[in-house]
Amino acid sequence: MAKAPKTETTVNPTEDELLAGGKGRPTPSRREREAANRRPLVGNSPVDKKAARARLNSEREKARVGMANGEERYLPAKDRGEQRRFVRDWIDARWNVGEVMMPVLVLFLIVGFAASRTVVASYALLLVWVFVALFVLDCAILWLSFRKKLTAKFGSMQRGTFLYVLTRAWQMRFLRLPKPQVKRGQYPTI
Numbered sequence: 001m002a003k004a005p006k007t008e009t010t011v012n013p014t015e016d017e018l019l020a021g022g023k024g025r026p027t028p029s030r031r032e033r034e035a036a037n038r039r040p041l042v043g044n045s046p047v048d049k050k051a052a053r054a055r056l057n058s059e060r061e062k063a064r065v066g067m068a069n070g071e072e073r074y075l076p077a078k079d080r081g082e083q084r085r086f087v088r089d090w091i092d093a094r095w096n097v098g099e100v101m102m103p104v105l106v107l108f109l110i111v112g113f114a115a116s117r118t119v120v121a122s123y124a125l126l127l128v129w130v131f132v133a134l135f136v137l138d139c140a141i142l143w144l145s146f147r148k149k150l151t152a153k154f155g156s157m158q159r160g161t162f163l164y165v166l167t168r169a170w171q172m173r174f175l176r177l178p179k180p181q182v183k184r185g186q187y188p189t190i
Helices: 015-020 030-037 046-069 082-093 097-114 119-154 161-170
Strands: none
Touching: 082 119, 082 161, 097 119, 097 161, 119 161
């Protein structure tokens, strides 16, 4: 078996190097090459950190505003879709007992502590249970009437719609995210 003659391969020498018969500079030592390659993986300068933080803050602010306004691309997965938008608009258009539930419960809690072991505390506890019963009744009426409208418009319901309706109806209107896009009484068309 005959061996093929060895040929030297060079990495694109320039014309001057070819004419001079060499590369025209000394070969760098290993230490010099490693020092030239050594650099941080991520920019560590304070300017780089400030720029990255500013960029991240502006992206977060844009996403926060987009989510509050109901822009589809900024919404979490549980809030996306035409069906969920319909649910949000329907819940936001009506008055819900759950909206005032939290402030009323806090008020009853304060009254219960202030007037502990009195007749007032007993009545306050009774009123809490009446209010909870009103909330459950309101949610039952809401779900039974709204389910028909939802299936009439979309055919089938998305998974988790019942809990989505309840949690949206429970929240105070100004705390809801995405923010309500309709006014009270402005129901979406079926």
